[in-house]
Amino acid sequence: MIKVKNIYYMLSYAYQSLNEASFKNIQTEEFENLHDLMAAILVRGVSNQLKRGLHKDYLVYTEATGNLKGKIDISNSVRQNTLMTRRMVCHFDQFSENTPLNQIVKTTMVLLIKSGDVTVANSKELKKLSLYFRNIETLNPFAINWNALIYHRNNATYKLLINICQLIIKGLLMTTETGEYKMKEFLDDQFMHRLYEKFLLGYFKKEYPHFTVGSSYIKWNVDGDITEFLPNMKTDITLSYGTKTLIIDAKYYGRTMQTNTLFNSKSIISANLYQIFTYVKNKDRTGSGHVSGVLLYAKTDEELTPDHDYSIGGNRFSVKTLDLGADWGGIVGQLRAVAALL
Template structure:
């Protein structure tokens, strides 16, 4: 089980906005539940946003009115026979705070209030900040197209808040057979995998600035320059420094080993090894041996923990685990050992 405080540190690296002064007090708090941590971040973030001003946008409205405005909808006016009341159906734009961003925020806060394991103080604070959303409607959590949310200069400050909302609505929220909402005890593996990858990349960028750290595409080492229909290869983290390259593949799974069905023997997961072998060999086009690869699993409760190094066909391959249930100082040491493979 990952410590709640470690989840906060992972979030702080993944979303650098959490390092701003207004969020610093969260570091000193003790959280017994992941719901409480998410609530604390939203409370501070929404308060900051209220001070800046809630996002507003133009929304088209249609009203039956005797005061003409915008465009007259003649067709619907005739259908509704509004002219006998000396009124018309008018369509017009209204500058409103009832935008998708605010709807997602309100929905998330209400679900945490109603179904989350949130302490009394944070629950009270959530209720206070939702008062600023009286004119904002809620949305169905499963109808949100997260990848289609547009960010620009006027709403960029919402990006952290939307990431936290996504973790809550996709990683914690469940719907029972009778349609009722419930909250998971912890983030589901898919959302934790996403956070784990983002955390590792951001950590190496910040703590090892002398390395070039990025999630880079690896080109296929084709002989005839024809690469049509070949799948894209993108590493989770690629570190480069002084002519050396280390490709890191982040894996957050319930199991780090595979078991032979007949003999019940355990081996490393073959598909993960094949993937890393492909990455390293295509990256090391010259066969120099300066490219290495490490599969970095989040530690599970399995009896056998992968901790192996191999020299295969001139390149170094490693399979390691990161114990996210350890104290943060120990996690820093473990990541330092990974960086030391360069």
């Protein structure tokens, strides 16, 4: 089981905004559960945003009114027979704070307040902050269109807040048979896999500035220029230093090994090994042997955890396990060993 404090450290590397001074004291706090950690992050994030001011935007409203404004909708006015009451259907813009971004933040705060797993102190803080959102509507959390959200210069400061809200709503929230909302005890594997990738990328970027760190595309090493229908190859993390390159494929699964029932044996999951092999061999176009690959699994409850190095066709391939349930110092030591593979 991953310690709650480790989740915070992972988030702080995944989202660099959490390294601002206003979030620093979270590192010294102890949290009994993930919900309270998320509440603490949201309290500080919303407080920061209120100091900057809530985002406002022009929103389109439709209303049957006797005070004509905006664009008059003749067709709907006739259809609704509003002329009998000396009114017309009008479409008009209004500068309002009732924007989707603020609605998502308020919805998430309300869910945390109702969850029952947030400490009294953090719950009180969320309730105080929600007073600033009294003119803002809440949403059906499962009907939020996250892909429709657009960021620009005037609302860019909401990125961290919305990422945390999405983590809470999509990673922790579920409905009961009665249709009520309930919080899961821990993030599901899908969200943990994304967080795991972002954490590793952010960690190596910050702690190893002398490396070139990124998520890069690899071109197929084809004969000729025909690449039609070949899939894109994009690495989770690529570390480069001098002439050497290390490709890291992050894996957060419920299991790390596959079982051959016929021979009652275990082996590395075939598809994962084939994937990292393909990345390395196509990246090392000259066959220099300077490109290596590592499958970095998050440790599961399985008794057998892979920790092996192989030399295949002149390139080194490693299969390692990162124990996210260890103390943070232990995790740092494990990541140091991964960086040493470069």
